[in-house]
Amino acid sequence: MLYLSTRGHPQRKRFCDILLEGLAPDGGLYLPERYPQVDGALLTRLRTAYHEQGYAELAFQILQLFIDDIPDADLRALCEKTYTAEVFGTGEIVPLRHLEDGLWLEALSNGPTLAFKDMAMQLLGNLFEYELGRRGEQLNILGATSGDTGSAAEYAMRGKQGVRVFMTSPHGRMSAFQQAQMFSLQDENIHNIAIEGVFDDCQDIVKAVSNDHAFKAKYKIGTVNSINWARLLAQVVYYFAGYVQATTANDQKVSFTVPSGNFGNVCAGHVARSMGLPIDKLVVATNENDVLDEFFRTGVYRVRGSADTHETSSPSMDISKASNFERFVFDLLGRDGARVQALFGTALGQDGRFDLSADPAFAEAARTYGFASGKSTHADRLATIRDTHQRFGVTIDTHTADGVKVAREHSTPGQPMLVLETALPIKFAETIQEALGHAPERPARFAGIEDLPKRVQVMAADVQQVKDYIARHCD
Ligand SMILES: *Cc1c(COP(=O)(O)O)cnc(C)c1O
Numbered sequence: 001m002l003y004l005s006t007r008g009h010p011q012r013k014r015f016c017d018i019l020l021e022g023l024a025p026d027g028g029l030y031l032p033e034r035y036p037q038v039d040g041a042l043l044t045r046l047r048t049a050y051h052e053q054g055y056a057e058l059a060f061q062i063l064q065l066f067i068d069d070i071p072d073a074d075l076r077a078l079c080e081k082t083y084t085a086e087v088f089g090t091g092e093i094v095p096l097r098h099l100e101d102g103l104w105l106e107a108l109s110n111g112p113t114l115a116f117k118d119m120a121m122q123l124l125g126n127l128f129e130y131e132l133g134r135r136g137e138q139l140n141i142l143g144a145t146s147g148d149t150g151s152a153a154e155y156a157m158r159g160k161q162g163v164r165v166f167m168t169s170p171h172g173r174m175s176a177f178q179q180a181q182m183f184s185l186q187d188e189n190i191h192n193i194a195i196e197g198v199f200d201d202c203q204d205i206v207k208a209v210s211n212d213h214a215f216k217a218k219y220k221i222g223t224v225n226s227i228n229w230a231r232l233l234a235q236v237v238y239y240f241a242g243y244v245q246a247t248t249a250n251d252q253k254v255s256f257t258v259p260s261g262n263f264g265n266v267c268a269g270h271v272a273r274s275m276g277l278p279i280d281k282l283v284v285a286t287n288e289n290d291v292l293d294e295f296f297r298t299g300v301y302r303v304r305g306s307a308d309t310h311e312t313s314s315p316s317m318d319i320s321k322a323s324n325f326e327r328f329v330f331d332l333l334g335r336d337g338a339r340v341q342a343l344f345g346t347a348l349g350q351d352g353r354f355d356l357s358a359d360p361a362f363a364e365a366a367r368t369y370g371f372a373s374g375k376s377t378h379a380d381r382l383a384t385i386r387d388t389h390q391r392f393g394v395t396i397d398t399h400t401a402d403g404v405k406v407a408r409e410h411s412t413p414g415q416p417m418l419v420l421e422t423a424l425p426i427k428f429a430e431t432i433q434e435a436l437g438h439a440p441e442r443p444a445r446f447a448g449i450e451d452l453p454k455r456v457q458v459m460a461a462d463v464q465q466v467k468d469y470i471a472r473h474c475d
Contacts, residue, residue, distance in 0.1 A: 082123045284296060301353060
């Protein structure tokens, strides 16, 4: 299995090479040359693997279709080490919870940081440690976070051989719970850097450091952001796990609704569907930052400026552009790298938008690829959280609420609709309080984390200071 760039670069790479890389050399994103196909017999084997051997075996069987440069025994051991009931809270790893006729929640948020990002990041941590060990190399991960990504990365990389994490975050702007999750880690290879500024300042610093090629090479700087192919691949697995739990036979179809920001989660659904998993619809749910909903309704993709990016109560979906969207557009345009380069490399840079409304390919987004979309606002979120609590006794988080609201607009009678639960309510307690008049339940292991000693370095929004800090902590 070889990987190519969405912008047409002729180079082809193997899985472990792109594992430790970010963008392709031409600025594109990596995708496999073709999607492995799952026929009825293989789907039955995957169904049996999940029900009889568990999620880790299902993960191994799917991953090995895409990875041929890690021996099977090692890959299986990595999956077994990652997807355990101890780490993810249940033996099913991603259990379904019934809400109402045809509507289910797929629980993806019972990992160490209580957001679905653990599903991929925990595997990434083990893959990184394995591959760096094999090469005898080190990697220093530099990132910027407004909450969920940073904590998922830190909990995945803590204590890992060969890896250090330098995670910048906007000083005083994350929720108390999120700060406590990250800053209470005492592991020596985890460095929290609180930047006196906003999230964009953190991202600018990461970009500036990464653009200093000499520094980047000398200090072996890498990333774990959402465009990493291995993260996407790990997410493909839970679409299969959801499907085999919601169905009893392979001629049944299900739909998924996915609370979306950078289009990473739902792009994994697109990969699963392209492999032949019987998915009817993939519904993209956005909040007030409706870049993606606008595209699927109109064919116009228009990135927002920072002034037009809303701060919402589902903050992990507050994006100005959807960084994984290019992967889907590459498939939609018949894998024409030159056109993707013209749209994402040229048009977006010049005009901040492109328009596919008149292109025959646009109709295929719904017809061939099953995409639909919808949008949810703060008022919708409050109403959905309240309604779900009253009618079903279930408290959902703000992002999942966006999903439930939009899912109801697209459900088909008689067909299961699975809403991906992307975080637990305790992470966004303020809005739950606003909706329900009381705080959400806190899992016992997080009792009192706000009072633990904090390990964090506060710094000005200054690239040089961050570089100096990295250099000091890298020998
Ligand atoms: C990251 C995140 C999302 C958005 O996922 P994408 O893969 O960026 O589309 C949604 N909800 C929560 C809670 C998240 O942490």
